[in-house]
Each structure stands twice: as C-alpha cells, then as structure tokens.
Amino acid sequence: MQYKSQAVAKPYFVAAIGLFVGQIVFGLIMGLQYVVGDFLFPALPFNVARMVHTNLLIVWLLFGFMGAAYYMVPEESETELYSPKLAIGLFWIFLVAGALTILGYLFVPYATLAEMTGNDILATMGREFLEQPLLTKIGIVIVALGFLFNISMTMLKGRKTAISMVLLLGLWGLAIFFLFSFYNPHNLVKDKYYWWWVVHLWVEGVWELILGALLAFVLIKVTGVDREVIEKWLYVIITLTLVTGIIGTGHHYYWIGAPEYWQWWGSVFSALEPIPFFAMTVFAFNMVNRRRREHPNKAAVLWALGTGVMAFLGAGVWGFLHTLAPVNYYTHGSQITAAHGHMAFYGAYVMVVLTLISYAMPILRGRAANSPRAQVLEMWSFWLMTIAMVFITLFLTAAGILQVWLQRISTAPLSFMATQDQISLFYWLREISGVIFLIGLVIYLISFFVKGESRVGAQ
Amino acid sequence: MSGTFTKSMARNIFYGGTVFFFLLFLALTYDTNQALPKRDNSQNLTPEVIAGKKIWETRNCIGCHTLLGEGAYFAPELGNVYVRRGPDFIKAWIQAQPTGAPGRRQMPQFHLSDKELDDLVAFLKYASEINTANWPPNIEG
Ligand code: HEM
Ligand code: HEM
Ligand SMILES: [Fe+2]
Numbered sequence: 001m002q003y004k005s006q007a008v009a010k011p012y013f014v015a016a017i018g019l020f021v022g023q024i025v026f027g028l029i030m031g032l033q034y035v036v037g038d039f040l041f042p043a044l045p046f047n048v049a050r051m052v053h054t055n056l057l058i059v060w061l062l063f064g065f066m067g068a069a070y071y072m073v074p075e076e077s078e079t080e081l082y083s084p085k086l087a088i089g090l091f092w093i094f095l096v097a098g099a100l101t102i103l104g105y106l107f108v109p110y111a112t113l114a115e116m117t118g119n120d121i122l123a124t125m126g127r128e129f130l131e132q133p134l135l136t137k138i139g140i141v142i143v144a145l146g147f148l149f150n151i152s153m154t155m156l157k158g159r160k161t162a163i164s165m166v167l168l169l170g171l172w173g174l175a176i177f178f179l180f181s182f183y184n185p186h187n188l189v190k191d192k193y194y195w196w197w198v199v200h201l202w203v204e205g206v207w208e209l210i211l212g213a214l215l216a217f218v219l220i221k222v223t224g225v226d227r228e229v230i231e232k233w234l235y236v237i238i239t240l241t242l243v244t245g246i247i248g249t250g251h252h253y254y255w256i257g258a259p260e261y262w263q264w265w266g267s268v269f270s271a272l273e274p275i276p277f278f279a280m281t282v283f284a285f286n287m288v289n290r291r292r293r294e295h296p297n298k299a300a301v302l303w304a305l306g307t308g309v310m311a312f313l314g315a316g317v318w319g320f321l322h323t324l325a326p327v328n329y330y331t332h333g334s335q336i337t338a339a340h341g342h343m344a345f346y347g348a349y350v351m352v353v354l355t356l357i358s359y360a361m362p363i364l365r366g367r368a369a370n371s372p373r374a375q376v377l378e379m380w381s382f383w384l385m386t387i388a389m390v391f392i393t394l395f396l397t398a399a400g401i402l403q404v405w406l407q408r409i410s411t412a413p414l415s416f417m418a419t420q421d422q423i424s425l426f427y428w429l430r431e432i433s434g435v436i437f438l439i440g441l442v443i444y445l446i447s448f449f450v451k452g453e454s455r456v457g458a459q
Numbered sequence: 460m461s462g463t464f465t466k467s468m469a470r471n472i473f474y475g476g477t478v479f480f481f482l483l484f485l486a487l488t489y490d491t492n493q494a495l496p497k498r499d500n501s502q503n504l505t506p507e508v509i510a511g512k513k514i515w516e517t518r519n520c521i522g523c524h525t526l527l528g529e530g531a532y533f534a535p536e537l538g539n540v541y542v543r544r545g546p547d548f549i550k551a552w553i554q555a556q557p558t559g560a561p562g563r564r565q566m567p568q569f570h571l572s573d574k575e576l577d578d579l580v581a582f583l584k585y586a587s588e589i590n591t592a593n594w595p596p597n598i599e600g
Contacts, residue, residue: 045523126518190495415535416599
C-alpha cells in the first residue's frame with residue numbers, strides 16, 4: 001500500500017462481498033418460485049424477494065465503486081485521502097441504512113413501509129429498482145455527497161490524472177442522475193420517460209465511465225504499459241460510450257407512449273452501443289499482450305480480461321439482440337430482457353468490481369498477490385461463476401424465444417400463465433445453473449482464507 | 460492510435476462529443492414533451508387515476524407484473540388488462556387472491572377497499588388508453 005488512508009477501502013470491499021452473497025441467495029429463492037409458484041408464500045412473496053435481489057445488487061456495486069475510489073484516488077493523486085474518518089463514518093451510515101431498508105422490505109408490508117417513511121409527502125416508491133423508501137433515497141444522496149466531497153478534495157490537493165478525472169465524472173454523474181428518482185409525475189408516460197434517466201443513463205452512460213476508469217487503473221498496474229497509451233484508449237472508449245449511449249436511451253421509448261420517431265433514434269444509436277464494449281475488450285487484451293512486467297497476481301489479470309469479454313457479450317451482443325425496434329416489439333418485457341439484464345450486469349459491473357477487489361485486496365492485506373494456492377481457488381471461482389452465468393443467460397434466452405413465439409407470434413396465442421407452464425423446463429435449468437453460480441461464489445469466499453507462501457512481499 | 464493522435468485530442472473529442480449529444484438529447488426531450496399530450500392520455504388523469512397510481516406503487520405490483528412491458532416477468536402484463544379482462548373481473552380477481560392452487564404462482568391479498576379497487580381500475584383503464592404504437596402484439600400482452 002502506498003498511502004495509509006487507502007486502507008478505508010477494505011471494509012467497503014468486505015461489505016460488498018457480503019451483500020453479494022445475500023443477492024444470490026434471494027436470486028435462487030426467486031428462481032425456485034418461478035417453477036414452484038407457492039414456495040415460501042405468503043411469508044416471502046416474489047415481489048419482495050425481487051426487491052431484495054435487485055436492491056442488494058445495486059447497493060453492493062455502490063459499495064464496490066466507493067471502495068475502488070477510496071483505493072485508487074490516493075494512489076492516482078499521490079496524496080493521502082482528504083478525510084479517512086469521513087469515509088469510515090459514511091461506510092457505517094450506508095451499511096446501517098441499507099440493512100434497515102432490506103429488513104423493512106422483509107418484515108413490514110410495503111404499503112405500511114411507505115406510510116412510515118414519508119411516501120405521502122413525496123411519492124417515489126414502487127417503481128422498479130427505485131423501491132427504496134424516501135428516507136433511504138435521501139440517505140443515499142447524503143452518503144454520495146459526502147463521498148464525492150472526500151474524493152474531490154483529495155484530487156484537488158494532488159495530481160490530476162485522466163483516470164481519476166474520468167472516475168470522478170462517472171461518480172458525479174451517478175449521483176446527479178439518481179436525483180431523477182425523486183421525480184415521479186402522475187403522468188405514467190413521463191414517469192417512465194424520466195425513470196430511464198436513472199436506469200439507462202446509469203448503466204449505459206455514467207457507470208461505463210467508472211467501468212473504464214477501474215479497468216484502466218488495474219491494467220496500468222498489472223501490465224506496466226505506459227499511462228499515456230492507456231489513458232488515450234480510455235478517452236476514446238468513453239467518447240464512444242456517451243456518443244452512442246445518451247441518444248441510445250431511445251431504445252426504451254418505443255412502446256411507452258413517446259413519439260414514434262424514437263424508434264429511429266433509439267434503434268440507430270443503441271445499435272452502435274456495442275462498439276465501446278468491443279473496444280474495451282480489444283483494449284484489455286492489447287494491453288495485457290503488450291505487458292512490460294509479469295505481475296504476480298494472475299487472478300486479477302484474469303478478472304480484467306474476463307470483464308472485457310463478458311461485458312461485450314452481455315451488454316454488446318445480448319443488448320444488440322433485442323435493441324432494434326422491430327425485434328423489441330416482440331421481445332419487450334420478456335425473458336430475453338432478463339437474460340440480457342443478468343449477463344450485462346454480471347459481465348460489466350460485477351466483474352469489474354471483482355477485478356478491483358482481486359487486485360487491491362491482497363495489497364490491503366500486506367502482500368502484492370495472494371499465494372498461488374489461493375489464486376488457483378479464486379480462478380476456479382471465476383470460471384464457475386462466469387460459466388454458470390453464461391448458462392443462466394442461454395437458458396433464459398431459450399425460455400424467452402419460446403415465450404415470444406407461444407404468446408406473441410403464434411396464430412393461436414397462449415395466455416401468459418399457460419406459456420410459463422410450457423417453458424418451465426428452462427426455468428429448472430436456470431435454477432441448476434444458479435446453484436453452480438452459488439458454489440462458485442462459496443469457493444470465491446474460501447479463497448480469501450487460504451493461507452500458503454506468498455512469494456512477493458507488500459509493495 | 461499513432462503518434463499524431465494525442466491524449467489531449469482524445470480528451471477534447473470526448474468533452475465536445477458528450478456535450479453535443481447531451482444537448483441533442485435535451486432537444487429531443489423538449490420536443491417529446493411538446494408532442495406527448497396527443498398520445499399520453501393525460502386528459503384522463505382524473506383524481507381517481509392519480510389515487511390508483513399511488514395504490515399501484517405502494518403495493519409494488521411492478522415487482523411481479525409488467526406495465527407497458529416494464530417491470531417483472533413473473534406475472535401477466537397489466538398495461539392492457541383492462542381491455543383483456545374488463546373492470547369487474549379485475550376487481551373480483553384482486554379480492555379473490557391468493558388462489559392457493561398448489562404449486563401455482565401466487566398473488567397476495569391486499570385488503571383493498573371498494574374505493575381503492577375502483578381507483579386501481581381507473582388507473583389500469585387510463586394506462587390501457589395510452590398510445591403505445593400498437594404494443595403489445597396481441598391481447599395476451
Ligand atoms: C453494462 C451495460 C448494460 C446493463 C447493465 C444493462 C442492463 C439492462 C437491464 C437490467 C435491463 C432491464 C430493465 C428493466 O427491468 O426494464 C435492460 C434492458 C434493455 N437493454 Fe440493457 N444493459 C446494458 C447495456 C445495453 C446495451 C449496450 C444495449 C444495446 C445494444 C442494451 C439494450 C437493452 C434493451 C433494448 C433493453 C429493453 C428490453 C425490453 O424492451 O424489455 N443494453 N438492460
Ligand atoms: C445466480 C443465481 C441467480 C438467479 C437464480 C437469479 C434470478 C433472478 C430472477 C428470478 C429475477 C426476476 C426476474 C423477473 O422479473 O421475473 C432476477 C432479476 C434480476 N437479477 Fe438475478 N438471479 C441470479 C443472479 C444474479 C446476478 C449474479 C445478477 C447480477 C449480475 C443478477 C441481476 C439481476 C437483475 C439486474 C434483475 C432484474 C432484471 C430485469 O428486470 O430484467 N442476478 N434474477
Ligand atoms: Fe438501455
């Protein structure tokens with residue numbers, strides 16, 4: 001570790017991994033409810049499990065991003081963090097607020113929770129991904145502002161690199177677009193229109209800046225390639241991202257009541273969105289091939305390359321699959337969407353956070369890299385989780401194609417529920433893949449506790 | 460990526476491109492807002508519809524159902540359920556939950572009053588009359 005204050009990243013990473021486990025457990029519960037409809041009903045209705053699953057995902061990724069920033073920015077800025085105390089304080093606030101929110105979902109009826117937390121003053125709840133009570137939403141904004149203040153002040157007093165600028169821009173964008181979650185007009189079309197300013201402009205906009213910055217940072221460290229080269233690539237990639245991705249929001253405006261010209265704007269620009277993801281893959285492989293050093297942390301290199309490939313597959317290929325308006329007319333809101341959502345979130349954001357954790361955690365624990373035995377285990381978990389996610393995606397895609405055919409295209413369309421019965425085999429297969437994913441995750445956890453000689457000391 | 464294309468050129472293209480396309484997006488958003496009243500059925504945003512939307516949100520219906528294709532994929536599309544089933548069926552259905560059919564996906568009992576049920580139906584009727592460019596492809600949603 002070059003700067004003492006980087007150590008504040010550690011609790012953030014630990015919390016991220018802990019919540020990740022919770023996310024997967026609830027995913028498996030829902031996967032079972034898909035085929036055994038009354039499983040855990042009425043104690044845990046599907047919608048509650050879903051809120052927990054998706055909100056844990058977002059919260060642990062945010063923990064991961066914040067930990068990453070606390071680790072990276074002092075090193076990039078060549079100075080200690082502005083206030084390590086603030087970082088630790090915000091960590092506890094965020095963790096407690098997050099835990100209370102999840103407990104609220106689980107143990108308080110949602111309508112009561114809404115009443116208790118001020119939803120009558122400003123109604124923001126009950127929209128997908130933005131289910132959090134008003135108080136939690138305000139808490140998120142406060143934590144985000146404190147965090148951004150800390151990171152921005154650190155950068156201001158130190159060196160300003162392209163990587164930390166891009167990271168900061170992404171993080172500010174994340175906070176600013178979240179503010180649209182407070183805007184919930186009565187007009188359903190407008191509600192949906194601006195809802196995507198949080199969801200789409202996050203994952204296909206500002207979060208990609210964070211993704212690029214994290215990947216660039218790790219690549220510099222593990223390959224020793226010249227910073228000038230890597231930072232130039234970074235700018236090119238994020239240019240492509242925002243040039244395509246901002247107008248690409250239109251791929252969500254086809255069928256929600258917005259003007260029909262969005263079918264053109266959305267199709268054309270979002271069809272170009274895979275390009276930056278492709279560039280990111282080429283970038284990662286290129287840098288690793290041109291490496292000037294053999295970094296002892298092989299697992300981190302694997303995660304970095306995996307991020308490039310899986311983000312391209314999940315976001316680029318599976319996104320393109322259903323993004324053109326004539327295709328989306330049939331696939332909109334089907335299991336195809338779920339297939340894409342899973343692989344894209346995993347390939348891009350889960351994997352990049354795990355890349356950074358893989359690189360930084362050994363250093364935070366006082367060594368350049370883990371022992372070869374621990375790394376082998378970590379690489380096993382990489383392959384198990386990644387291959388399981390590929391299969392989850394393939395099975396959901398098969399389910400989706402059949403669903404679209406039976407329910408929307410065939411000349412004698414089946415009802416929604418009758419269609420679900422027909423395709424339950426694929427839901428069973430998805431659930432089995434999910435169990436493999438969980439096994440991979442358990443091995444990942446174990447890899448942190450494997451001892452063994454580490455050949456290289458701390459940097 | 461030759462020597463003539465420098466990092467500062469890349470950075471300037473990034474800022475220029477981002478600002479340009481963001482402004483274009485804002486312009487399209489402005490135009491959309493101008494055009495919406497012809498499509499979004501906002502003339503029918505009655506107090507009942509507004510109350511119905513709030514019931515929809517505070518019961519988290521979106522956690523199982525899609526509405527105009529967005530939400531969860533566990534239960535039927537409800538953007539057109541008013542057309543598919545009609546108001547009486549919807550009210551009777553919600554009151555009759557859960558079905559308790561073994562192994563079948565379940566919908567909770569929400570204990571809604573008559574007034575609340577009427578508001579919810581008004582909201583679903585309003586949603587079904589938004590001009591969605593002919594989506595969904597058929598009545599099954
Ligand atoms: C890492 C980046 C991405 C992530 C994390 C992501 C994630 C998601 C998620 C979770 C949804 C479902 C939203 C909902 O619940 O309604 C979604 C929808 C969608 N995504 Fe992505 N996505 C990414 C990139 C892309 C790209 C690059 C494209 C296009 C090439 C794309 C095209 C779509 C489309 C068309 C939909 C709408 C599906 C529908 O009509 O139901 N996505 N995405
Ligand atoms: C490993 C086992 C997993 C299982 C069995 C599982 C299962 C599910 C189920 C059943 C849903 C609800 C689909 C619906 O709305 O009807 C869902 C939603 C979702 N899950 Fe998972 N999940 C798993 C892992 C993951 C992972 C690792 C991620 C993140 C990378 C993830 C991200 C999401 C997202 C973003 C949604 C919302 C999707 C959308 O709206 O399109 N899940 N998951
Ligand atoms: Fe999108």
